[in-house]
Amino acid sequence: MSSIKFRRITEYGSLSASGKNPQFNLVDWNGYEKYDIRRWDDTNTQPYKGITFDEEELEELLQALKIAVDAKKSTTPTKVVRCGSATAKIMDIFGVLPQYSDWAKLVTFTDWGYGAKYDLRSWAPDYSKCGKGITLSESECRRLIEILSDILGIEDTSVIAFEDFVVRGTYFGCLSGHKTETITAQVNILKKDGSTETVNVTAGHCHTCGCYFMSETDYQALRARGILLCQVITEKDFKKNGTRIISGEDWKPESLLHQCGYNVNATDDLSDTQRHEILTYVVESGLQTVYQITNFLDWLIGQANRQMTRDMSSAIAKWSSDRKYISNYKMGSRRLVGVRSSRVKVKG
Numbered sequence: 001m002s003s004i005k006f007r008r009i010t011e012y013g014s015l016s017a018s019g020k021n022p023q024f025n026l027v028d029w030n031g032y033e034k035y036d037i038r039r040w041d042d043t044n045t046q047p048y049k050g051i052t053f054d055e056e057e058l059e060e061l062l063q064a065l066k067i068a069v070d071a072k073k074s075t076t077p078t079k080v081v082r083c084g085s086a087t088a089k090i091m092d093i094f095g096v097l098p099q100y101s102d103w104a105k106l107v108t109f110t111d112w113g114y115g116a117k118y119d120l121r122s123w124a125p126d127y128s129k130c131g132k133g134i135t136l137s138e139s140e141c142r143r144l145i146e147i148l149s150d151i152l153g154i155e156d157t158s159v160i161a162f163e164d165f166v167v168r169g170t171y172f173g174c175l176s177g178h179k180t181e182t183i184t185a186q187v188n189i190l191k192k193d194g195s196t197e198t199v200n201v202t203a204g205h206c207h208t209c210g211c212y213f214m215s216e217t218d219y220q221a222l223r224a225r226g227i228l229l230c231q232v233i234t235e236k237d238f239k240k241n242g243t244r245i246i247s248g249e250d251w252k253p254e255s256l257l258h259q260c261g262y263n264v265n266a267t268d269d270l271s272d273t274q275r276h277e278i279l280t281y282v283v284e285s286g287l288q289t290v291y292q293i294t295n296f297l298d299w300l301i302g303q304a305n306r307q308m309t310r311d312m313s314s315a316i317a318k319w320s321s322d323r324k325y326i327s328n329y330k331m332g333s334r335r336l337v338g339v340r341s342s343r344v345k346v347k348g
């Protein structure tokens with residue numbers, strides 16, 4: 001490290017409650033200013049392993065960390081990979097950060113042989129190689145979230161991930177009678193032109209059910225801006241079979257796409273880009289495979305072709321266009337905001 005010149009520009013301090021390592025700082029490395037998470041020696045003159053971020057990556061990092069700390073963790077690895085002389089059991093992948101190369105900086109929950117911890121590092125697209133990085137405990141992650149929220153001037157909010165469920169209706173409290181926390185939640189909205197916008201909304205969060213409750217009025221206000229990038233169900237759906245829907249036990253392809261906002265109704269009139277983007281999110285989140293979606297669209301088209309009483313030509317044209325789009329889509333070719341487990345888990 002002796003050839004590397006560095007200067008600690010701003011010290012945001014330790015992430016650990018004991019005041020020791022790791023630290024978060026703005027550091028000048030050989031003339032490049034980077035936000036830096038790493039361990040140091042006692043005199044802060046010897047840097048150890050860590051990871052750096054550019055300013056434009058901080059918001060994405062914050063969102064990935066927020067999703068990570070609130071998520072229920074997997075008990076079995078989604079990937080087991082060799083990295084140098086170590087074996088990494090990747091339990092969950094929570095977010096991807098934009099990078100200039102095809103390597104991605106990922107927030108994962110990974111076991112390097114000492115129990116699973118939050119892990120920040122860059123990975124090759126096929127996970128065959130990884131860069132230097134850092135592992136953090138939950139409390140260190142939460143401290144990092146506080147520091148990043150301060151730097152970015154973002155209030156402390158939860159992030160509703162694409163895989164999360166929102167129950168829309170009259171009531172903020174959990175309909176199963178659990179204790180519900182009222183929070184400010186960030187939800188991503190998909191607009192007509194295919195761009196996304198992040199909006200804050202007041203919601204109830206039930207930790208037992210792992211879902212969010214939103215008022216119909218707030219839902220309609222968001223819906224007027226675009227499609228909510230999460231799974232939305234009504235109070236009626238929740239009362240009927242809420243926990244089974246949320247846990248994925250009561251799972252049907254038609255209800256899944258509908259919950260994710262996909263439809264070809266003339267009244268909703270989603271743009272081609274919106275419908276294609278929703279299907280991209282469904283695939284990249286691992287909720288369904290391309291094959292499952294094309295099978296389902298084939299079935300819809302087949303049913304509609306047998307329909308004699310109504311003119312289904314507009315719906316058929318949209319399904320055909322969507323089928324063509326998604327069958328040509330290459331999994332892993334996009335990095336999407338607010339997706340919890342990219343490219344790893346598939347239901348059914």
Ligand SMILES: [Zn+2]
Pocket residue numbers: 174175176177178206207208209210
């Ligand atoms: Zn509940």
